[in-house]
Amino acid sequence: MSKKTACVIGAGLGGMSAAVMLAKAGFSVKLFEKNGNVGGKLNRLQEKGFSFDLGPSIFTLPQFFRPVFEGDGKRLEDYVRLKRVDPQWRNFFEDGSVVDLYENLEDMRGELAKLGPQVFDEYRAFCEYSKIQYDITERGYFAKGLDGFWDFVKFYGFFGASKLDWSGTMAGGISKRVSDPKLRAILEYFIKYVGSSAYDSPGFMNLMPHIQLEFGLWYVEGGLYVLAEAFERRMAEVGVELHLNTEVLRIHKDEGRVKSLVVRHDQGSSQTVEADVIVSNMEVIPAYDKLLGEEQGFMKKLERFEPACSGIVLHLGTDRIYPQLAHHNFFYSENQKKHFHRVFQEGKLPDDPTIYLVAPTRSDASQAPAGCDNIKILPHIPHLGSKVPYTYEDCVALKERVVDKLERMGLTDLRKHTVVEDFWTPFDIQKKYYSNQGSIYGVVSDTRKNFAFKAPKKSDKYSNLYFVGGSVNPGGGMPMVVLSGCRAAEVIVREHARG
Numbered sequence: 001m002s003k004k005t006a007c008v009i010g011a012g013l014g015g016m017s018a019a020v021m022l023a024k025a026g027f028s029v030k031l032f033e034k035n036g037n038v039g040g041k042l043n044r045l046q047e048k049g050f051s052f053d054l055g056p057s058i059f060t061l062p063q064f065f066r067p068v069f070e071g072d073g074k075r076l077e078d079y080v081r082l083k084r085v086d087p088q089w090r091n092f093f094e095d096g097s098v099v100d101l102y103e104n105l106e107d108m109r110g111e112l113a114k115l116g117p118q119v120f121d122e123y124r125a126f127c128e129y130s131k132i133q134y135d136i137t138e139r140g141y142f143a144k145g146l147d148g149f150w151d152f153v154k155f156y157g158f159f160g161a162s163k164l165d166w167s168g169t170m171a172g173g174i175s176k177r178v179s180d181p182k183l184r185a186i187l188e189y190f191i192k193y194v195g196s197s198a199y200d201s202p203g204f205m206n207l208m209p210h211i212q213l214e215f216g217l218w219y220v221e222g223g224l225y226v227l228a229e230a231f232e233r234r235m236a237e238v239g240v241e242l243h244l245n246t247e248v249l250r251i252h253k254d255e256g257r258v259k260s261l262v263v264r265h266d267q268g269s270s271q272t273v274e275a276d277v278i279v280s281n282m283e284v285i286p287a288y289d290k291l292l293g294e295e296q297g298f299m300k301k302l303e304r305f306e307p308a309c310s311g312i313v314l315h316l317g318t319d320r321i322y323p324q325l326a327h328h329n330f331f332y333s334e335n336q337k338k339h340f341h342r343v344f345q346e347g348k349l350p351d352d353p354t355i356y357l358v359a360p361t362r363s364d365a366s367q368a369p370a371g372c373d374n375i376k377i378l379p380h381i382p383h384l385g386s387k388v389p390y391t392y393e394d395c396v397a398l399k400e401r402v403v404d405k406l407e408r409m410g411l412t413d414l415r416k417h418t419v420v421e422d423f424w425t426p427f428d429i430q431k432k433y434y435s436n437q438g439s440i441y442g443v444v445s446d447t448r449k450n451f452a453f454k455a456p457k458k459s460d461k462y463s464n465l466y467f468v469g470g471s472v473n474p475g476g477g478m479p480m481v482v483l484s485g486c487r488a489a490e491v492i493v494r495e496h497a498r499g
């Protein structure tokens, strides 16, 4: 019997995970990527001896990546060398205080003593609560690939998730247990991993600290892009047919099924490719809109899957080292609640954002020339469809405010010491990856909009169309999109491998 053909649109981590799992299950897999390299937002820029990871820099939950690399006697460690990062985060506050976040609970005892005598006990209680949120979520939402509210009710029943904090907000779950404002700000900012607001997302999102504290925060030696290269190698080994510089322009459909793709190669020639199954790593909303041309009524139903935030991303090569930096650093807003409100409720560019800053040479000297620093700076900002439109020039003005803040908070003469600069705005992110409104993590987690559910992995309109990546359950971030790819492949194998 001839193999069934699965066509995958996009070589982000979600698309590549699905491609590998389907090829391993016996499908003939063709993957089409519009850019000239794999990885999607996991991307790299190399300039003047600096190697900048353009997208993700924090690797968590390595166990979620394992199934892609396992089989034929192989394992993840045959493709990438992982290095534990500890302290995990260094946190800088406007009053000059600095608090490190360590993986180990006992290391935190000494660190939190800086903030007051009862803070460690509160932190420990919070960690127990975070673990409960993770364990419940892992058992069903992650492990079974649950895809929406009713799946959830069916799996957990009425009492199976009674300890899940679904009625409050993430910030509420923190403030109930932690009285110190600095520790609250640190725990709230774990919502960074899904580009949402701690004040709008449900309490169970407090599962995120447990992910990092229990399973570690990791670095991929040689830079995170080595992971994308590992996926590319893995695809070649299992026989995925990869077509780079090939954009999917249209999906042909007929009577509740998708039939074929129209692709354009970079030389300009077009071709129609037949498919038994299509997997889109292009996000759900742009794919239905641009590739399938769905009518407005249908698109309206998808509005609750609003994009997560976007960001400006500044990569700097400096001719000096800033020794106070750890690998991962956060410079907090003076009023983080106001910052979240401004970005996620008012839809305005932030005036005083919490800033994430990465200095990877703390774990890997190869990322910058000797005596230099490689610095990535990422404040979160509204997506392009937010209430108050902004321009490229507004992003540049924000960049200047961010650099002012960093110079004020100890990165003296950062501008003067910059020898390489690369700057991304949401306009660039949208253009490069076709993400919905320049979102960097897929769909927002917001109780009122979607209760933190993303779109389902299987189309409810076309019986052989599936989605993977940050816009579907379980959402954005590298481990989650890989999980979406693996879970989608399982469903496809179950529904389409035969017949």
Ligand SMILES: Cc1cc2nc3c(=O)[nH]c(=O)nc-3n(C[C@H](O)[C@H](O)[C@H](O)COP(=O)(O)OP(=O)(O)OC[C@H]3O[C@@H](n4cnc5c(N)ncnc54)[C@H](O)[C@@H]3O)c2cc1C
Binding pocket: 009, 010, 011, 012, 013, 014, 015, 032, 033, 034, 035, 039, 040, 041, 042, 054, 055, 056, 057, 058, 059, 060, 246, 247, 248, 249, 281, 282, 283, 311, 313, 378, 432, 433, 434, 435, 440, 441, 442, 468, 469, 470, 471, 476, 477, 478, 479, 481
């Ligand atoms: C600046 C930044 C920092 C981040 N930091 C972290 C972090 O520290 N840790 C973490 O875990 N995550 C982080 N993330 C999020 C993480 O990068 C994403 O959640 C994840 O990589 C997205 O994977 P994906 O599978 O959804 O696809 P994407 O990476 O979005 O890839 C989709 C691919 O599909 C292609 N495509 C789209 N439409 C078409 C079409 N019509 N035809 C052909 N190809 C198409 C695109 O070109 C792209 O290559 C960060 C993201 C950014 C941008």
